[in-house]
Amino acid sequence: MLTDELRAEVARLKAERDAVVLAHYYVPPEVQELADHVGDSFALAKLAATLTCRTLVFAGVSFMAESAKLLSPEKTVLMPEPTADCPMAHMVRRETVDAARERYGDELAVACYVNSTVEVKSWSDVCVTSSNAVKIVRALPQVNVLFVPDRHLGSFVAEQVPEKNVILNDGFCPIHQDISADEVRALKEAHPGAPVLAHPECGPEAMALADFAGSTSQIIEVAVAGEALDYIILTVDGVRGELERRCGGTGKRFHFPPTRPVCPDMARITVERLVACLREGTGAVDLPPAAVAEGARRTLTRMLELGAR
Template sequence: MLTDELRAEVARLKRERDAVVLAHYYVPTEVQELADHVGDSFALARLATTLPASTLVFAGVSFMAESAKLLSPERAVLMPDPTADCPMAHMVRRSTVEAARERYGDDLAVACYVNSTAEAKSWSDVCVTSSNAVRIVSALPQRNVLFVPDRHLGAYVASQVAEKNVILNDGFCPIHRDISAAEVSALKEELPGAPVLAHPECGPEAMALADFAGSTSQIIDAAAASDARDLIILTVDGVRGELERRCAGSGKRFHFPATRPVCPDMARITVDRLVACLRDGTGEVGLPEPAVADGARRALRRMLELGAR
């Protein structure tokens, strides 16, 4: 439990360092409570470019802090734990991208999920997030779209944009992929009529049981708008804190699969590490080499441009 003394210390450290803390929905609830802004990857990426603070502290995994640095290179970007990574971010090879470009030529766009390394972004034409992927892919002038690195989000996008030929890469989020359809079915049997709200990083068997598919923020909005008392949530358990805050007093109950979906990398972002980062200025994120930085920044900026339309 957070004490008043701890909250005051964090507030003081933020003032002294001219820092703002951005936290993803998947980090521990206590860290979210100390943050200035909490959101999903797209909301935080867009917000980070508008904040006046000279230091951004990113309570999330490495690709998020890296993206913030790419978009705001003049500012210091700090991570409470620089080892917090995303396995899926590394699940694409340049040879896959080059082979698709050779096959389809100018009628190919490479759409790179923001959950990726800067290098992978630099090979791409545009970045996307789970909240805007369908809209952005639909808006691309090319008919053929290589979607990297997540095959599950890519498959969901393909189901929504039938006019496009979406080519899938063999990457995945281990946490969402491993959400068990059998466990979801058991929850549905236990809670008749409870809607299932799923993140499209889930595997096809679990997605087939969903009543709603969307990004983390879209799941939260749908849960808040729902008339249901019980809701089955298929994403990382860290979102529970925001669901409970948004729906406080409503009597709503949120049910996750029996095998709790926890991201071990997000769990590395603890209160102690956040405080140490603010106090000592540790975990500073640097820029990649100029060619990579320029390419990745171009793909991120195109995402912000197309995502705002």
């Protein structure tokens, strides 16, 4: 439980460093409580580029902090847990991208899910998030689109944009892919009529049982606006805190698979590590080599431009 003394210390340290704390929905709820802004990857990427503070503290995994540094290179970007990573971010080979470019030439665009390393972004033409991937792929002038790294989000995009030839890469989020369709069916039997809200990183068997598929923030908005009292949520359990805060007093209940979907990297971002990061200035994120930074920044900037249309 967060004490008044701890909250006061965090406020003092933020003021001393001119720092803003950004937290992803998947980090522990007590870390979210101490953050200035909580959101999904897209919302935090947009926000980080507009803030005027000197320091950004990113309570999330490495690709999120890297993106913030690319969009705000003049700021100090700190990670409370520098080793927090995303396995899917590394599930792309350069040979896959090069082979697709050789085959399709200028008729190919490489759309890179923001859950990727800065190097992978530099190989690509545009970044996307789960909230804007369909919109951005649809807006691309090329018919052929190599979607990296997540094959499940890529499949979801392909279904929504059938006029495009979406080429899939063999990457995935281990947490979402492991959500069991049998457990989802059991939840549907236990809560008849409860809408199933799924993140498109889920595997096809679980996705086939969903009533709605969208980003973490979109799942939250659907649950907040919905009239049902029970909801089955197919994404990382960390979003429970925001759902309960937004729906407090409504009687709404949120049911996650019994094999609890927890991101172990996000779970390592604790209050203690956040405070230590603010106190000591540890976990600084550096810019990559100039050529990599330039390419990756271009894909992020194009995402923001296309996403705003």
